[in-house]
Amino acid sequence: MISYINYFVSYTNTPGSCRTPNLRKVFQIQTLQKLEIRSFPFTTPNIAPVMLRLLLRNSRLAPRRLPATTRITVASYNTAQLDTSLGPKYDSITDYGSYRNSVFTHRLPESTALQSPQLAALHSRLRLPQEYTFSTLSQALNMDKFGGLANNFGLSTLGKTFLSYYISEHLLLKYPRLPMPVHNAAVDAYMGVEVLAEIGRSWGIEVDRSSKLDKALAKEPEFLQYGRLRYLSERSKELKAEETGVHELSAEELQTMNNSTHQFVHRETEAFASSVRAIIGGIYTHCGEEATKTFIHSHILSRKVPLQEMFQFSRPTMELARVCEKLGLEDPLEIRLIAETGRLSSHAIFMAGAFVGKEKLGEGVGSSLGEAKTRAVVNALISYYMYSPISAEGTEIKLPSEEKYQFEGIVGTGDVAI
Amino acid sequence: MALRIFTRSVFMQTRMPIRKDPSKVLQLATGEKYGATESNLSSIKLFLADKYAIPDDLALQVITHKSFTNGLKPYNEKLSAMGSKVLNLFLAKFVVEGATTNDLAVNGKNLDVLGTPIAKELGGRMALGLFAQSTKLNNTMFWKSYNSLLSFQESGELKVSAQMMYALVGAVTFIHGKKAAEAFVREKLLEGPVTLEGIASEFLEQNQA
Numbered sequence: 001m002i003s004y005i006n007y008f009v010s011y012t013n014t015p016g017s018c019r020t021p022n023l024r025k026v027f028q029i030q031t032l033q034k035l036e037i038r039s040f041p042f043t044t045p046n047i048a049p050v051m052l053r054l055l056l057r058n059s060r061l062a063p064r065r066l067p068a069t070t071r072i073t074v075a076s077y078n079t080a081q082l083d084t085s086l087g088p089k090y091d092s093i094t095d096y097g098s099y100r101n102s103v104f105t106h107r108l109p110e111s112t113a114l115q116s117p118q119l120a121a122l123h124s125r126l127r128l129p130q131e132y133t134f135s136t137l138s139q140a141l142n143m144d145k146f147g148g149l150a151n152n153f154g155l156s157t158l159g160k161t162f163l164s165y166y167i168s169e170h171l172l173l174k175y176p177r178l179p180m181p182v183h184n185a186a187v188d189a190y191m192g193v194e195v196l197a198e199i200g201r202s203w204g205i206e207v208d209r210s211s212k213l214d215k216a217l218a219k220e221p222e223f224l225q226y227g228r229l230r231y232l233s234e235r236s237k238e239l240k241a242e243e244t245g246v247h248e249l250s251a252e253e254l255q256t257m258n259n260s261t262h263q264f265v266h267r268e269t270e271a272f273a274s275s276v277r278a279i280i281g282g283i284y285t286h287c288g289e290e291a292t293k294t295f296i297h298s299h300i301l302s303r304k305v306p307l308q309e310m311f312q313f314s315r316p317t318m319e320l321a322r323v324c325e326k327l328g329l330e331d332p333l334e335i336r337l338i339a340e341t342g343r344l345s346s347h348a349i350f351m352a353g354a355f356v357g358k359e360k361l362g363e364g365v366g367s368s369l370g371e372a373k374t375r376a377v378v379n380a381l382i383s384y385y386m387y388s389p390i391s392a393e394g395t396e397i398k399l400p401s402e403e404k405y406q407f408e409g410i411v412g413t414g415d416v417a418i
Numbered sequence: 419m420a421l422r423i424f425t426r427s428v429f430m431q432t433r434m435p436i437r438k439d440p441s442k443v444l445q446l447a448t449g450e451k452y453g454a455t456e457s458n459l460s461s462i463k464l465f466l467a468d469k470y471a472i473p474d475d476l477a478l479q480v481i482t483h484k485s486f487t488n489g490l491k492p493y494n495e496k497l498s499a500m501g502s503k504v505l506n507l508f509l510a511k512f513v514v515e516g517a518t519t520n521d522l523a524v525n526g527k528n529l530d531v532l533g534t535p536i537a538k539e540l541g542g543r544m545a546l547g548l549f550a551q552s553t554k555l556n557n558t559m560f561w562k563s564y565n566s567l568l569s570f571q572e573s574g575e576l577k578v579s580a581q582m583m584y585a586l587v588g589a590v591t592f593i594h595g596k597k598a599a600e601a602f603v604r605e606k607l608l609e610g611p612v613t614l615e616g617i618a619s620e621f622l623e624q625n626q627a
Contacts, residue, residue: 097518154529413492
């Protein structure tokens with residue numbers, strides 16, 4: 001029996017198992033205990049039922065609270081791994097200049113890239129600086145890993161880092177009190193895959209969909225493909241006919257599948273987003289950080305993101321009470337009725353306000369007392385979270401990346417726990 | 419019908435939860451009391467020196483984690499959000515800007531290093547956490563472990579220490595600006611006896627072995 005109990009202990013203490021003991025296992029142990037008791041070799045038949053009754057009454061037969069053993073529930077640190085499919089080579093780990101992905105053999109010569117009308121059009125449309133070469137722009141549109149030409153992975157990674165910083169800087173300084181879930185949703189609204197893909201499409205980037213055979217039959221010049229977004233394999237290009245409404249997921253798409261929403265990132269969406277990030281990375285490599293920042297501000301941060309619509313409160317009154325407590329306000333939070341009309345009619349209107357002492361934090365109108373109260377509280381919460389500081393001169397505050405920066409805003413003190 | 423205007427309390431007083439003694443809640447198991455005291459902030463102040471000095475209340479926020487008093491005191495989440503972005507941006511520029519022998523480099527910048535383990539781990543949680551431990555910057559941190567008897571990594575101290583380091587970079591960015599923060603990272607985290615580079619490369623070599 002001891003061995004079964006040990007098994008039970010080890011079962012409940014494996015990493016990832018829940019705290020609640022598995023009832024099926026408990027039942028098995030109880031059954032085993034009872035079986036052993038029944039098969040106990042009693043010498044006197046008269047005593048056996050009495051002992052059995054006593055034993056059954058004994059609380060020891062119930063599943064006892066077992067002594068806790070060491071639980072290791074913390075996931076071990078996931079160390080970054082080298083992508084061996086790129087054939088990386090380097091002299092030493094910290095010799096950054098020696099890293100080379102041997103799967104790529106060359107970059108597109110500038111003379112070939114200059115012949116592409118799509119590249120010239122895109123370069124002009126985005127008003128990229130003269131220093132930005134066409135070969136880099138062509139590389140930014142190449143997601144193909146095995147074609148020999150250097151692809152856009154490095155450029156895209158660099159662009160993502162720049163986007164990530166400048167968008168976070170904007171949000172953290174302009175809206176310092178945004179709760180983290182809203183902050184993250186706002187970052188996603190500026191630089192999420194779907195959003196960047198839409199931006200890429202609006203820039204007029206075309207996808208290279210024709211196979212080598214089609215190109216040969218159409219006598220298409222080779223340089224035309226270098227101005228298009230290349231992410232499809234030759235096989236997918238050849239298999240053009242796709243059933244409407246049926247889409248076979250690739251391995252990359254399967255990795256992005258959200259099991260709860262059953263949504264995934266389409267390869268084409270990812271390719272467009274990647275090209276946008278890579279174009280931004282390319283600006284840094286040729287024109288420096290200031291030009292990159294200007295580009296991000298004019299193409300990404302200029303987009304309107306409705307932050308107010310991202311809020312969703314599950315328990316607004318408690319949240320407001322906790323915010324007041326965190327701010328150290330002396331007076332308690334009170335919801336007061338400011339005005340009402342037609343209480344006994346079918347169209348009553350109430351106006352409630354959320355007050356702390358004599359200070360009104362927010363007000364709301366509703367057709368019932370409860371609705372008015374909730375609207376007042378939500379109004380107060382949004383007013384607090386959407387606060388945006390201004391400078392002493394009444395202008396927008398400066399960002400840390402600007403010249404002659406001086407800190408004038410506030411630092412978010414963190415969300416409240418509800 | 420004339421609008422009846424009056425003010426009265428509909429209902430609701432703040433429901434007060436069961437309170438613990440504040441003096442016990444605002445104290446670590448090791449005895450340190452929450453507050454911007456010299457003993458609590460000395461290690462941070464010494465590390466920042468006058469060049470990168472930050473206000474005391476911000477320094478206290480840097481060493482306060484979300485888990486402390488259930489987030490009722492100002493904590494370092496927003497600071498670390500800023501710090502991690504600055505750090506990752508600076509380190510990405512740092513690794514691509516050196517001299518290179520790679521003929522695939524774009525305008526002299528070797529982008530093949532991006533995405534490699536060293537490029538990722540330089541600003542990773544492990545390197546930052548171990549850096550804080552080596553420099554003893556994490557000696558005083560206001561946080562709550564779910565089990566303080568476990569190891570540095572398993573108790574969550576590694577994660578909290580790394581977040582504190584990100585917050586430190588973030589606080590310097592907020593007060594002194596991005597350029598100063600990048601100079602701070604170069605001077606304090608990449609030069610000197612203990613560096614992120616040294617920690618990350620040692621950690622990766624051990625991992626590969």
